[in-house]
Amino acid sequence: MSKKTENFTTIDGNEAVAAVAFKLNEVIAIYPITPSSAMGEWADEWAAGGKPNLWGTVPQVIEMQSEGGAAGAVHGALQTGSLTTTFTASQGLLLMIPNMYKIAGELTSCVIHVAARSLAAQGLSIFGDHSDVMSTRGTGFAMLASGSVQEAHDFALISQAATLKARVPFIHFFDGFRTSHEINTIEMLTDDDLHALIDDNLIFAHRQRGLSPERPVIRGTAQNPDVYFQARETVNPFYDACPDIVQAAMDQFAAQTGRQYHLFDYYGAPDAERVIVIMGSGTETVQETVDYLNARGEKVGILKVRLYRPLDMRRFADALPATTKAIAVLDRTKEPGSSGEPLYLDCVTALYEEWRHGLIPAIIGGRYGLSSKEFTPAMVKAVFDNLAQPKPKRHFTIGIHDDVTHTSLDFDPNFSIEADNVVRAVFYGLGADGTVGANKNSIKIIGENTDNYAQGYFVYDSKKSGSMTVSHLRFGPNPIHAPYIVTQANFLACHQPMFLERYDMLADAIPGGVFLLNTPYDADKVWDTLPKTVQEQLIAKKMHFYVIDAYKVAKASGMAGRINTVMQVCFFAISGVLPREEAIAAIKESIVKTYGKKGEQIVEMNLKAIDDTLANLFEVPVPEKVNSALPMLPAMLETSPAFVQNVLGMMAARKGDSLPVSAMPIDGTYPSGTTQWEKRNLAQEIPVWDPQVCIQCGKCAMVCPHAVIRIKAYDGAVLENAPETFKSVAARDTEWQNLHYTIQVAPEDCTGCAICVDICPAKNKSALGFKAINMEAQPPLREQERENWDFFLSIPETPRNLIKISSIRQQQVQQPLFEFSGACSGCGETPYIKLVTQLFGDRTVVANATGCSSIYGGNLPTTPWSHNAEGRGPAWSNSLFEDNAEFGLGMRISLDKQNEYARELVKRLETEIGTELVEALLTANQRDEAGIYEQRERVAILKNKLADSNTPDARRLIDVADALVKRDVWIIGGDGWAYDIGFGGLDHVLATGRNVNILVLDTEVYSNTGGQASKSTPRSAVAKFAAGGKRAGKKDLGLIAMSYGNVYVARVAMGAKDEQTLRAFIEAEAYEGPSLIIAYSHCIAHGINMATAMKNQKAAVDTGQWLLYRYHPERAAQHENPLTLDSRPPKVPLKEYLRMENRFKMLELSQPDVSAVLFEEAQQDVNLRWAMYEYLASRDYSQGGNGKGSH
């Protein structure tokens, strides 16, 4: 092991790569996509902070509207001679492919850094595999694979050095999440290292090849059959030379840094008979396992593929030991229907052509690790064992149980090669408690202050609210090559006691290990509170058990819910990774370093927490006997359907890895309405209704982001069986005179955001601090309200024909068909979606753009889109990010075609159906609920009539008869989609005039990927990719849409004027043409108090930052101005709104001078916008035409 030097640091793969790429480029085009976004964020932040590249100039960093746009910008920048890069992954890389062919065809030096990620197929996955990079094999880009954080850092340089010399562009890729997000101790390259590898003369040559009017050329011609082929072959010498160039760069790199790489690195027994060929992070696992197995007498090896394209087949074959008898080629991708995955096929070809040692070894291929599926030493062993079989299984899979086509290899999950001198720690925390941040900090402390090496990997929840995090940390005296999660923990911490009942975390602890629990119970009482299995394992494994009441310590220090520092101190105090005093000093130092710039207060409270921790940390003697009968909680309600319990429940219990192939739907189709079965009990406090104070306005239900506040108006007879504490009063609405009225909260689904309380306008007249709905502690209410909730569900829904949908107080009794989503607590988007489902859900098909709404709307295990008692509800799908408008339009066209066909068939079968019914079916007015209801009845009669008919047309009509009932298409997505990546499609769809409803959930940033600026981001907001404050104004999407004249356009903000919102949704749906609703959606990425976020919406409207209006094309036809302004002239200075939100405020705090200018400009935006809209809304249409009459 080399002694660590001062150049060692502890960072993740994205930062390691970005650090080099930023230094070596002049132009960087960026666009957010997980898991590569952080590379772009680093580049933007560094550029905003004036950090120079290797040659002393700050790179130009430009955010584009899509990866396609980024690739175009890269191409252009390269063509004019700048050193240019971009970062991407997955679908983003696919969008770059057209340009990649061009860039490669033109022999242009360039590196694209890819955090390799799965492609969306039967489902989307943000996690890592090689599906994306493998899809670019034909482009002509060289492909260099790194397998660790250190390699990713190093190869970022080697690829850049090689591309300049070779003129072949490079994809440098590393495994998404596993490498991009793993934190590891690496040796950083110095500027001297970079200079040593990058030849200035090659940069000059690159520059000279760029387009310049000083030496004009034509590039990018159109070629004919006579020459295209030959011209395509001209590049061959460059590809032939490329491997040598890469190896030379690697050799030079080795001379400079001491780290030697080869195109194909063989490692293992020199006389190995069995070899695994693999690339990416799996190389690390195989190498460690090879060491382990060889030490136990086996003769195995690994061939690590670094340069995958151009594939140097000779070197590939020569790198293998001559003794090789059997080779398993592992691909982290799947190519259905192929004769094998690509690396396997390449291996076969290479050995067929270049093997020089007699009989070609047996070669088998297998798939592993799709979507970051764990790839462990146990699996490696299974692959080697398979190779040792007389007839090894071909085209196998490893890591799953394939009980359908039986491809999978068995492996022993208990097989472990973890070294004794490595501390392995696992921490279960809550997103909000700061556990991950603390662990990242611990890793830095250990990695940078000691001779130890450190590794951290973090597993997150698929829900955005109340999400669990699991941190996997390793520390040891040698570099850590273990890219798989910890399952043999010698330190296990549970930062949230409620997890003990849900997850069997001690299963991963080794005998004699340490268990640290944050608990509100005293050390002498805590044992009795533990679930039975926890007690059993503590005893059986003879574990050391420690407790602390971290919330108490944190609260006393002023840190409220963040227990990060407290638990971090406990870890160091118990684990002994560092001497206690030394550790505490290091934590304190890092606190000052991390928080110093945010003010002394923050530092002081953290330091106090550190000082108070040790006095509150206790070891609990583990009794000899189990005394608990407390069972583990089931992941899903026991009343849920079998699929929910057996499949989704396993996922929710973090046991999804054990689900066999046969358990999975074959085509990605899942039942709707499954969140109702997963009772997450996140809320500390829930709203409690006070019927005496309530004015029954319905606002609380309307704003509830998670549809946990429900209202019913019903016949009082049902109350006979009501639980004692069930609340009911007479309905106040004059049209519901004889009905009872109840507002009921779903206690176990509520996230406790309290936005309902904030919006409630009714106050208790004798205690004005109380409203008609107030937050109270959940645990004492849980049982009672669970019973009430169940009873409430049993009450029949208020008949839809009794509901006047234009009045919120009535409309809000409509059943939401979008409930209990995984959105952030207090989400500003979901109330709008819920409203759509209440109003139109039973007749709606949804096209959902990728983003927050597709994640909280469609991320497994459970999903919120639901159905009513008749089984009707929104049918939902997500295609891609960029194509959502087109996706929805396709649905519209398809449904219209089916309707057209059905109508034709109805006419054709008139004699069989009867003229009266035909007439009624074809002329049905379906503009309201009653009309739709009647049409459904008619369709049922029609089907009945045709049921016995065997004519082909009758069968065809039965097949499409449902299409005679009105179908809505709702196209839903965020501003990243609507303003940026999907704008072209959205524009086109608007222009078609087809009857689609487009809902833009405008959070003014890319929320799902962590708050990057979009063209919707307002001027002066700080966002990622606009680290210095957004300089340009917000794009006026509504105005663009209005320019078509036949598009219904509305801008709404529920928190400012809910009635206008409701009206807009009803009008948009009723309008038989395209409609566009732009909905202000407050967001966690704004840096606001989510409980009072509706006030922010109101402030945005009151200051004129967000205009409310409706543009109705039908009004123009009636000689009225189509534009109605629904908000009043700005009455409050914009600054008052800007200062309510951290996204603006932080510009004031970080760059006061810039903010002074931008805030002023933003006020000007408001003034000008108001003046323009006021003018537009006042134009005189009475003379007809298009408002050309003057006023």
Place this chain on the structure above:
Amino acid sequence: MDLKTEYMGLHLRSPLVASASPISEKIDNIKRLEAAGASAVVLYSLFEEQLKMESLALHHHTTFGTDSFAEALSYFPEPKEYHVDSRGYLRLIEEAKEAVKIPVIASLNGVHPGSWAKFATQMANAGADAIELNIYNIPTDPDQSSADVENSYVEIVQAVKSAVLIPVAVKLSPFFTNMAHMARKLDHGGANALVLFNRFYQPDIDLEALEVRPNVLLSTPQALRLPLRWIAILYGRIGAHLAATSGVHTAEDVVKLLLVGANVTMMASALLRNGIDHLRVVEDGLIQWMKDNEYESVAQMRGALSQMRCADPSAYERAQYVRAVTHYTAPIR
């Protein structure tokens, strides 16, 4: 006409000083104050509590929701630095000192004696000519005695005085059991001047929303009576200089306060309401009054109607209340 006056060792061209207010947030305004005749400017108050709140809010919003969800591990970029500490204020002092020749008095509201001293030192180092301690708290703890409250004021003054060499004024409220005693304690504690009085922003009720709302009310001329009485009483009895603030709106107000013994008169509400140039009107009025009444200098006026020197010292004491009520002649409806 000699308007010169001395205030805590600062030699001022007139007794008209701009009191702490939002006006002094901008350098341009400070220049305009000087141009309009302000003889010194007290900058708006640096509130340590507010700095802490801002810092906590920033910390909350930049950490809230982070490290929870794989695709969005944070929501904001990380700037190199934030101005959540006193740096912005100190820069204002520096810029004000460069921009104007009149003395610049920094105003401070701290949290505990240590932090008062720390910020005062920073202000002195930034070039402030003096510091006004804006001691502004509302004791609500029933277990805290009046003596404790009073002592805490003195501790703050002592802590600051031992930390800085520049003059230190104390701006305080009139709500003490014995204001004269309190004034003497502060005087002995080292205060170079007392600024009488601070106006608390009292909460109000919003009858539409039925909520308690903080409500900033500008002072009215009636507010003048309180400082007028206490300056009259204290004049000549303590070493500390006396600054009048609250309700100083017109030249007549200034005249009255000088006659009872104020070294300087401070204006904020009047300038917020009438504009910065109102200072000129007041100064012109002061000169006119002096001419009309044949006064040659402000020094000649100072304290002439103080309790010590006036014809009826009891007029400043309780008896005056009784007489005022008994002589109330407005018709009763």
